[in-house]
Amino acid sequence: MSQYNTLGFVGLGVMGEPMCKNLVLKSGHPVHVYDMNAEAAARVAQAGGIAEKSAQAVAEKADVVFLSLPSIAQVEEVVRELLAAPHKPSIIVDMSTSDVARTRKLAQEVNAAGVGYVDAPVARTAEAARKGTLLITVGGSEADFAELKPLLGCMGSDVMHCGELGNGQMLKILNNIMVFMTVDALSEVITIGRRAGMDAEKLLQLLSQGSADSFVLRNHGMKSLAKDQFPEKVFPTVYAIKDAALALSLASEGGFQPRIAQYAYDMLCKTRDAGFVQNYHPAVIQLIDGRAKVDAASLEA
CATH class of the missing domain: 3.40.50.720 (NAD(P)-binding Rossmann-like Domain)
Structure with missing residues (x-):
């Protein structure tokens, strides 16, 4: 006790x-x-x-x-x-x-x-x-x-x-940036599959049976990406941007310039700028597959 x-x-x-x-x-x-x-x-x-x-x-x-x-x-x-x-x-x-x-x-x-x-x-x-x-x-x-x-x-x-002290934060930050990078990878795989004629839910169900399986595939992938469901009040894009920025800051302090993590951060910012501010962050797939675009006029405003 x-x-x-x-x-x-x-x-x-x-x-x-x-x-x-x-x-x-x-x-x-x-x-x-x-x-x-x-x-x-x-x-x-x-x-x-x-x-x-x-x-x-x-x-x-x-x-x-x-x-x-x-x-x-x-x-x-x-x-x-x-x-x-x-x-x-x-x-x-x-x-x-x-x-x-x-x-x-x-x-x-x-x-x-x-x-x-x-x-x-x-x-x-x-x-x-x-x-x-x-x-x-x-x-x-x-x-x-x-x-x-x-x-x-x-x-x-x-x-x-x-x-x-501080290592708990480090683990959380690195966990989250890994999730964001994996969501981007799944978004690209789904886009390739859809354009080749395969249903996203079927694709992820089959991938989950092999070496590509992961928690992110089963959670973010099956429950959100494949279903195109990005509700509000479920870890929104703006929260994800904050955590991704913390990961980039941690990398900078160590003198490292990550490429994949930087891409994940940039795509989250584009997702926010396209209007998905409070939506669940896997909404990034709509920027990756080209369905949604950033309005240049709104950025200038």
């Missing part, structure tokens, strides 16, 4: 809300929650959470605070709000997808205030967040990982220790 008896959660978006609900329902501990969207906080309160009026109010009552926020900019802002509270939490766990270098720098600031810090970003889908079957990649000390694993296990079925 974890030593942390009172929990906090800030950020109740598409992923954060179901994650927090699982923490409320499974942890056996009180969970104090905050989000700028009062309706989201109210829904979690209906499940048993305790809605607070600010992130600082959460810090006042929680031993550990989990964050699920859009980017490192929001993480930095909320973390400083938590540190400004008269009563600080013992540890902060960032479950957002954040820049590695800025995560490590922020951790130093947090540690200087006498508070622990761990990065634990999540992978997989919103459905996995609802089911509590997320992949959670954790960066931090062995001791912190051991204490937090039972709580993280309320939200994820696969909780992995990836090494020192």
